[in-house]
Amino acid sequence: MNDTVEIAIASYPDVWRASVHGLTDMFAVAERYDRQQSAAQSRRLRVSHYETDAAYMVSKVFDTHPSEREGRPVAVVLPPAIGEELPFGERMGGFPEWIRGHHRSGAIICSACGGASLLAQTGLLSGRSATTHWLHGETIAKRHPDIRIDTDKMLLDEGDIITAGGMMAWTDLGLRLIDRLLGTSVMLATARFMLIDPGAREQSFYSKFIPRLDHGDTVILGIQHWLHGTDFRGVNIVVMAERAGLGERTFLRRFQKATGLNPTEYYQRLRIAKARDLLEQSDLSIEKIAWASGYEDTNAFRKVFRKIVGVSPGEYRMRFSIVGRQGDETEN
Structure with missing residues (x-):
């Protein structure tokens, strides 16, 4: 190191x-x-x-x-x-x-x-x-x-x-x-x-997402930069591999080696990082935050959020919101 x-x-x-x-x-x-x-x-x-x-x-x-x-x-x-x-x-x-x-x-x-x-x-x-x-x-x-x-x-x-x-x-x-x-x-x-x-x-x-960007694989770095700027719609491993110009197996191997995460894990953590910022700095409902973070199913969003962050979206908002308490903060 x-x-x-x-x-x-x-x-x-x-x-x-x-x-x-x-x-x-x-x-x-x-x-x-x-x-x-x-x-x-x-x-x-x-x-x-x-x-x-x-x-x-x-x-x-x-x-x-x-x-x-x-x-x-x-x-x-x-x-x-x-x-x-x-x-x-x-x-x-x-x-x-x-x-x-x-x-x-x-x-x-x-x-x-x-x-x-x-x-x-x-x-x-x-x-x-x-x-x-x-x-x-x-x-x-x-x-x-x-x-x-x-x-x-x-x-x-x-x-x-x-x-x-x-x-x-x-x-x-x-x-x-x-x-x-x-x-x-x-x-x-x-x-x-x-x-x-x-x-x-x-x-x-709480554990947070800190992406590895200095790994030296320019192809994977390009995909990371693209992911960080997307609107979270229609993205999957096939799309990422095609954009990288690599076969799926090669893409998965290189992405894991460069970032320490598989593409799905990386993308989930990226979306949850977006959700955390919205929970802290907006008064949007949990449902709207789930949608803005790329989740059409609010229940699925809650499960992934709790798995990665350790608390529910509502609990996280109560602890870290800087815009005051909202009506849906007690939701899990």
Whole structure:
């Protein structure tokens, strides 16, 4: 196991530098707590900053671990913008392609607030849902009508892409990444030290879906990216294998080897992850959430949800909802 985990932060023109340095400090705190909690198996959390030069090429300008050999970042963060205009257009230089390249290599791509505009410019959000600051939602939606902008959500985590809402949502994004990369106990210790309320993020008390994206099998990674952006309709192993250009047996073997799960298990966990976000951040009924998560049979949805999460959808909502109690929360 590689004991160095690298997070790359895009310091694009007009980026809010307080968030760049705040994230860097947050990850340093997380590294310290990981070292305290897992002395024998602690990981180095490497943070790098990237800017564009005079020729608009992207290059590294800061590295918390400069003596380490170059590796592939496991996550790329696009922080909020502070300028009068959203990050978009030619002045972003090589950032869109740089981001796409890391996504192809298996990195988690993350944005906070206005950083969603730069993420939208890459095309990676096409056909997907994303959140951003409510002031920016209409602008981004008009510029990119193929993206479903939902500014009611604090954070949307689709496995390979995470978007966070308001100006200070970089703190939520940072804690989510720490939770995924270093674990819940390190995330909670970091939140306590920085006096940040982890709130509903304690959902990770229950087992959660953390997809493996850095396995190196580009064909399977392409299927994962496609699955994360689907509407959960009409997807099965035959469809996935055909899309991958592989025979079913070969596809099953390679998918299991790359992700650690068979395609059916992976897809179920992906749908349940979607349902958990809806239970936390919406007032939709259990039936509507089941449908939105790809389940036509609500009873089947409840059974799968309980099997994977450990509690019923209603119990989960009562514990983690951030929108108040709903009429169907007592349902199992």
